[in-house]
Amino acid sequence: MILGRSVQMAESLFKDSGFTLDSLQRSINQAKNPESIDLNKRLHVSVQASFTAYADAYNVLGLIPGSDTGSGKVIIIGAHYDHWGKDVNGAVFRGADDDASGVADMMEIARVFSAGAKPRSSVLFAAWVGEEEGFYGAYAYVNHPYFALARTIAYLNLDMVGYGKPLLFESSETYTALRAVTTESAKQLGITLSVQAYEGGSDHQPFQEEGVPNLMFIYWPYEEYHTPSDTADHVSRANLLETGKLTALIVLKLSEATVSSITSSAHATTILANTVSTTAALVPIEAFMIAGALLVVICAAGVLYFRRQRK
Numbered sequence: 118m119i120l121g122r123s124v125q126m127a128e129s130l131f132k133d134s135g136f137t138l139d140s141l142q143r144s145i146n147q148a149k150n151p152e153s154i155d156l157n158k159r160l161h162v163s164v165q166a167s168f169t170a171y172a173d174a175y176n177v178l179g180l181i182p183g184s185d186t187g188s189g190k191v192i193i194i195g196a197h198y199d200h201w202g203k204d205v206n207g208a209v210f211r212g213a214d215d216d217a218s219g220v221a222d223m224m225e226i227a228r229v230f231s232a233g234a235k236p237r238s239s240v241l242f243a244a245w246v247g248e249e250e251g252f253y254g255a256y257a258y259v260n261h262p263y264f265a266l267a268r269t270i271a272y273l274n275l276d277m278v279g280y281g282k283p284l285l286f287e288s289s290e291t292y293t294a295l296r297a298v299t300t301e302s303a304k305q306l307g308i309t310l311s312v313q314a315y316e317g318g319s320d321h322q323p324f325q326e327e328g329v330p331n332l333m334f335i336y337w338p339y340e341e342y343h344t345p346s347d348t349a350d351h352v353s354r355a356n357l358l359e360t361g362k363l364t365a366l367i368v369l370k371l372s373e374a375t376v377s378s379i380t381s382s383a384h385a386t387t388i389l390a391n392t393v394s395t396t397a398a399l400v401p402i403e404a405f406m407i408a409g410a411l412l413v414v415i416c417a418a419g420v421l422y423f424r425r426q427r428k
């Protein structure tokens with residue numbers, strides 16, 4: 118829509134100049150050189166903009182307490198639920214891949230864990246707000262953490278996990294244990310990973326700055342990135358399943374390793390396998406009811422959390 122209006126405006130500027138937008142574009146394309154011409158026209162542009170310095174926004178957190186409550190350790194899985202809203206012409210930026218895909222995966226893992234697999238350490242599920250403007254939600258969390266950051270085993274970030282191949286795994290080389298568990302889990306599940314050094318640029322950044330072991334899963338590039346065309350029809354079920362299973366297995370392994378001080382990957386895999394077969398037997402309506410109930414629980418936990426923060 119913006120493009121259409123720009124073309125109209127450019128064409129009206131070229132009127133009576135002896136050039137058209139098309140002819141000039143062709144000539145630039147052929148010569149591969151810019152071509153400046155004097156149009157002898159004056160252009161008045163007015164822009165309306167508003168700026169909101171402060172706004173209230175909310176993270177939504179949900180907690181599954183670990184089966185071993187004595188450990189006091191937590192693993193966090195996070196994804197951001199905000200996106201870009203609308204542009205000046207009213208086109209909606211839906212953000213299906215960025216990052217409804219990550220939130221959907223996170224909620225599915227929460228459902229799977231609450232339905233069967235009980236990780237030994239607690240798992241905190243975080244739907245962050247304000248990622249697109251600069252990770253505001255995740256920064257708010259690390260500044261006011263629900264669990265002390267020193268007791269946070271790892272933060273696993275899911276951002277744009279619904280489109281493309283292969284799965285990129287980004288994590289700092291200093292987190293050797295997390296890297297090892299991740300590559301081992303991917304191998305076990307037959308998932309091809311492209312391993313990258315830490316770059317930041319999403320909600321794992323605040324955790325990195327606080328020294329909390331962290332990783333990000335992302336598929337890149339994505340042609341519809343930050344456009345109104347980032348819609349659900351681009352999101353692949355296979356991608357969601359791949360990332361979801363891998364993240365869940367990593368959580369179970371980290372949880373086992375931390376609580377019992379051994380890398381009991383066999384036990385973690387058995388839990389995941391049992392849970393997957395249990396959940397596969399659920400009829401869809403039950404699955405939706407559980408997902409609905411879970412959303413209510415997550416919202417309630419979020420409200421309680423923010424009330425606590427305000428006191």
Ligand SMILES: [Zn+2]
Nearest residue numbers: 215216249343
């Ligand atoms: Zn984004």
